[in-house]
Amino acid sequence: MTNYWRAGLFGRSKSGKSTLMDRMIRNHNRAIVFDAIDERAANAAREGLVEVTHIGELQERVRDSYLDGFRFWFHPHYEVDLVQSLSDLSKFMLDIQTQFGDHYGTDKRPSLLLAVDEMADCYPNHTMKKGQDAFSNMCRMGRHKGIHLIGASQRPAEVSTKFRGQLERRFLFNLTEPADLRAITEMGGTQGADLAEAVRCLKPLEYIDCHVGEYRHGRLTF
Template sequence: MKDAKRNAIWGMTGSGKSTLARELAADFSHVIALDPAGDWGLEPGWKAVTTIAQAEHAIAAGMAGGFKIAWRPTFSTGQALDALSRALMVVQEPYRLGHTDRKICLMIDEMAEAYSNSDQQRADREGFRQLILQGRHYGVEIVGISQRPQDVGARFRDNAQVTYCFALPYQNARQPIAQMIGKKADDLISLERGHYLRIEGAVVSHGETRQPGKAPASRPAPKTRPRAKTAAKKASADA
């Protein structure tokens, strides 16, 4: 069954979206993350690469047993996403032909940088455009992550089958969500860390990450030094 989906995760910094992204990635044996900040590559068990050639080699080497690859490109994130999309469609051609049921999860961090509203109009982004439209047939599950959903290309945002929304306190960030679910988007103003709205079609539900982040510990009160004995008390004690 060709059921690979397009997923969107939106939320402000520290809201829990990265935690959820890692939980979704854990459900797949073959995962590659476009990692412009280099965060995924620091995770235990992930292989960090910096070129498309290294990424393709790591994919081929791990095809039988699984892989977790974090690609931190040294050039435009948008160009890197397009190149990776084309490579994944080649790798997953056997899935399209029905010769394997192996799926690959593509995590795209900083989605607004990789595929913005202006990027979706460019001719050199055709690879990712095709992956958005045809990824299900190639067994490529897409997870786009951003704190600025309003800046993510509408072609991806509007085609996401499942959208997870964490806290978004700013109105311009909530606007595309309000277009989907109306006044319910106001709930995004005050969601607690680790809590989100899950939107799938016309169904909106509340959810929580399996490992919600802990609130910062309160700062301990400063230690106070014992007050020195006065000369009179000292003399009394010595008597």
């Protein structure tokens, strides 16, 4: 059985998060990137992600190409509520996986990948309104429904712990804000203080890959 994972990418602006995210999703043929920032356009085009701006259209196109595969950049309009948008997308992806599993068996169900960039905007660290919290279900249940999850943020301290507390894997780039370094200390458990200090000293494009209690240093190259 495939092991589904949840990964968090944290680091200050231009540290390398979106670059690494693009590389992590490159080999997935059923992927949706949620990113409300217009600057995604060049990366999305290079990575073969088709831009869709409305949730209704996204749902229709995912249903149409579910078996063949799809790669979408979901780019909600700047006026919409991003928390609601991510919640609606999460609910749709969980539902489609449940429906397929019920009809054809979970062993035949294809895997999906959801990658959420700029998470502090769409999954902030405050209580969600009722009906806006399906991304919490995604964090908890996604892997049981055959969904890989990646989230990236400049500000780990501002992302809900319902995401950052659930991760199998974390890629930590440079962070300097005290609140963010405290969030890293929490994530690092008994080695938290050393981890936060190591993160504070990283150069742009350098990261620490934290996976099952092991820390590996890496650096993105072009």
